[in-house]
Amino acid sequence: MRTGMRLKGGIDERSFADRLSYDPEIVELYLTEQDMERTELIRERIRELRRRGIKAYMHHPSKYRGEYLDILSEEPAMHDYYRASTAELLKICLEEDARCVIHAHYVGMGKLSDEREATLRLREAVQAIPGWNSGRLLWEDSTEGLFCYSNPYLIDELIIPLNLPLNVDVSHTFIGFRGDNDKLCEVLERTAPYARYYHLVDSMGQRHDSLPLGEGRIDWARVKPYVEGKDYIFEINLPGDHTDCAPMADSAVYFSKIGTGKNDEGGRA
Secondary structure, three states: OOOOOEEEEOOOHHHHHHHHOOOOOEEEEEOOOOHHHOHHHHHHHHHHHHHOOOEEEEEOOOEEOOEEOEOOOOOHHHHHHHHHHHHHHHHHHHHHOOEEEEEOEOOOOOOOOOHHHHHHHHHHHHHOOOOOOOOOEEEEOOOOOOOOOOOOOHHHHHHHHHOOOEEEEHHHHHHHOOOOHHHHHHHHHHHOOOEEEEEEOEOOOOOOOOEOOOOOOOOHHHHHHHHOOOEEEEOOOOOOOOOOOHHHHHHHHHHHHOOOOOOOOOOOO
16 A cells, blocks of 8 residues: 555546555545435445555535535525435445545635624534534535634634534635635644544645645645644646546655655745
8 A cells, every 4th residue: 555645536437446546545535416326336436445445535515406515505405405415425424434524615605794693503504414423524614605714703613612523625724814824724723623634735825726735835844743643635636537646646745755855845835
């Protein structure tokens, strides 16, 4: 097994075979709305990973009928889909020994008259999801909106009271603070007791650019101590049909050299 190879991919044959070719430690299966209609294949992929000694994660679908999911959506079909798909993936997690990353929302929510009150509403919605605190569902931050760390109430009014199991996306946090490494590290420090998993991906800090490590402005030498010893993957934007995950593998190599003196720098400040 190649140390540090922690990858993300789909459940289609070509993508899955490509990830296995790297003999990874962890694979996160990114799922779509269409994938939820073939849950037996999801289970087969997880079982194959387990047979090879690879830890399996899933990523809840990001969209429903072309729209980004939102736990607070008042649209009945999206409301029902969010909950039904989460329940189905939790069942798979429990039966197949996996975990699933889930977003409360993806995009911003416009101007809110009372951000604290809205955060409390979000907290209630999270608590209403069966298994929300099972440790099988890991809640990921977004680049904007209520479940972004730039929301000053997120940690104190939602995460700490719920002791919420987290997936911290380093680039999302960095973007939420418009490229501030100090604030990123403050969040990594405060969320450390709750974070079970991390997405490692670089960024220039202004938009969701999903760069290979070393090509953005994140100071990886400062980030590395927070994630060492925990589960993480390299979530890099891939060209073409997303089959070839070489940029993720290259990022794993880059990350492994931080602190050894083999990289010129951990990121451009």
